[in-house]
Amino acid sequence: MTKERKKELQDLCLKFRHDLIDILHSIQTGHPGGSLSCTEIVTTLYFEKMNIDPKDPQKEGRDRFILSKGHACPMLYLNLAERGFFPKEDLKHLRQTDSHLQGHPCFHKTPGVELSTGPLGMGLSAGLGMALGEKLKKTDAKIYVLLGDGEIQEGGIWEAAMAASKFKADNLIAILDYNGVQLDGTLEEIMPLGDVASKFESFGWNVLHCDGHDVESVSAAIDKAKESTDKPSMIIARTVKGKGISFMEGKNTWHGKPISDEEYKMAKAELGGGN
Amino acid sequence: MSKQIAIRDAYGEALLELGKKNEKIVALEADVGASTKSILFGEVFPDRYFNVGISEFNMVAMAAGFAQEGFIPFVNTFAVFMTTRASDPIQSLIAYDKLNVKMAGTYAGLSDSYDGASHQAITDIAFVRSIPNMTVISVSDAVETKKAVEAIAEYDGPVYLRLSRAPAPVIFDENYDFQIGKGVELRTGKDVAIIATGTILHNALKAAELLEEEGIEATVINIHTIKPIDEEIIINAARLTGAVLTVEEHSIYGGLGSAVAEVLSQNYPTPVDFVGATTFAESGDYDELLEKYGYGARTIADKAKQLINRK
Known part of the structure; x- marks a missing residue:
């Protein structure tokens, strides 16, 4: 990745952080913490990696993205709007009656959303179904699934992990947003994951690591994952919940909390630059 | 048979x-x-x-x-x-x-x-x-x-x-015209309507034969599509008979019986009774269980007769 390109993506991420805080402050609802932790991951996918065409959203053979941790959808919507799947003006109506932008991603309402999510733990299975469907159609498409670290406490994730390995779904690329914090506290306090890399390796996955806030690191890990043969890939992305806004960083209380006027001013000042 | x-x-x-x-x-x-x-x-x-x-x-x-x-x-x-x-x-x-x-x-x-x-x-x-x-x-x-x-x-x-x-x-022949959402009337009688779904339909038909021996004429309807349900065939049967008995191998709460009762209560209020489960069953021979838990043809026929008395 060139320095210029890296700077472009970083600037875009900063802009998305600003927009996110603007929107969530304005509507007084939504999930800032998990949206901020996946900013670089989602932006790298939509602006650097995925083969998609907003003018032809149903194009055969396109790559697909599933936000399995559906509560982080504000960051998904910011990316979709920026790519042109729907007008940016729609963003201010997030979570409001008659808006197509639901509190959790909705396939049948929002252009560009590939699967409805929200109840945690289903995205990996559905992504596996898509991956096997693409294999039957003999395309080169990749299926990307972004998982929350708290989310993988769900048993269904491990059912899918076994099945993806059995069916050799090497076109399935999961990314773990490993920020270490869930709604009620840290993962260590609530339900520790243990050695998550070894767990997926023992399930037969190609396990990779990256810095989830470094677009170049995320991009390089995805490139490696795309080379996997026979094994599905799990990219463990180290992240910080609430990244970019110091009083939100690492705080479970910012999983889903309205932003006050004072907090809004502090957050905007900290982000600086951008808009 | x-x-x-x-x-x-x-x-x-x-x-x-x-x-x-x-x-x-x-x-x-x-x-x-x-x-x-x-x-x-x-x-x-x-x-x-x-x-x-x-x-x-x-x-x-x-x-x-x-x-x-x-x-x-x-x-x-x-x-x-x-x-x-x-x-x-x-x-x-x-x-x-x-x-x-x-x-x-x-x-x-x-x-x-x-x-x-x-x-x-x-x-x-x-x-x-x-x-x-x-x-x-x-x-x-x-x-x-x-x-x-x-x-x-x-x-x-x-x-x-x-x-x-x-x-x-086997109840139907190869010419059977199956359409999603369309109930099938298998017998027509003016005294009581028995509306059934699933393989227990066969016992509903046998119950109608038992009733016939006693001079009671029963309509029997097969509802294969429980949702969207064929409201017309249910309302027409209620109009003709004034008494509707549902039969299903399922809880009487929330299944076919509830669906039929919803249709009739909103369109043509009619006495309705239910053959179905109110308890968990147990292990055993299938036909014995059907008898024990109230799905036998005789039980269905008796329930139909009680229902007729409510008209």
Whole structure:
């Protein structure tokens, strides 16, 4: 990745952080913490990696993205709007009656959303179904699934992990947003994951690591994952919940909390630059 | 007695035939392929057959992914496990987005008799019927099974197909015109209407014969599509008879009986009574269990007579 390109993506991420805080402050609802932790991951996918065409959203053979941790959808919507799947003006109506932008991603309402999510733990299975469907159609498409670290406490994730390995779904690329914090506290306090890399390796996955806030690191890990043969890939992305806004960083209380006027001013000042 | 064919055999053969005609059909199985008979499809089309092991949640969520790729997934397991263990993806992935997934829940009602109450499905209709966008079909014999499999593959949207394990008398012939959402009147009589679904329809027909011996004329209606339900045929039967008895191998709370009562209470208030489950059953011979738990032809006929007295 060139320095210029890296700077472009970083600037875009900063802009998305600003927009996110603007929107969530304005509507007084939504999930800032998990949206901020996946900013670089989602932006790298939509602006650097995925083969998609907003003018032809149903194009055969396109790559697909599933936000399995559906509560982080504000960051998904910011990316979709920026790519042109729907007008940016729609963003201010997030979570409001008659808006197509639901509190959790909705396939049948929002252009560009590939699967409805929200109840945690289903995205990996559905992504596996898509991956096997693409294999039957003999395309080169990749299926990307972004998982929350708290989310993988769900048993269904491990059912899918076994099945993806059995069916050799090497076109399935999961990314773990490993920020270490869930709604009620840290993962260590609530339900520790243990050695998550070894767990997926023992399930037969190609396990990779990256810095989830470094677009170049995320991009390089995805490139490696795309080379996997026979094994599905799990990219463990180290992240910080609430990244970019110091009083939100690492705080479970910012999983889903309205932003006050004072907090809004502090957050905007900290982000600086951008808009 | 007429020829008997197990519903699951008819289903397995119908799925295989469908697979030959349509390469978009894929089948998913949760390690009971020899029981559901999805294995018949799997042996011929191994590339389109996905046995996920004992993971019903994962299986149904995977089917959502296949549907998003333009395939028509048929998902197979026991009805009781489909609608409890996979209830989340059924509701929040498949029904919410109207995905083109066909969920075949077999061993419905008491038909998995020897395995006991843990394996008998008496709440599945209530769950799937309450979910928006779902079509719910419950078949009564081998011919209806075959026709239903063909029809739901043509229909674009989520369908729950309720299948029995048991050998069942063949009621319909090959000319049978199966249409999703259309009830079938098998007998017409002015004294009482018996509305049934699934293989227990056969006992409803026998009950009508018993009633006939006593000079009571019964209408018998087969409701294979519980949702969307054929309101017209139910209202017409109520108009003709003034007394409606429902028969289903399912809880009387939330199943066919509730659906019929909803239609009549809103359109043509009529005395209604219910043959169905109010308790868990147990292990045992299927026919013995049907007698013990109130599904015998004599019990149905007696209940119809009591209902007539309420007119």
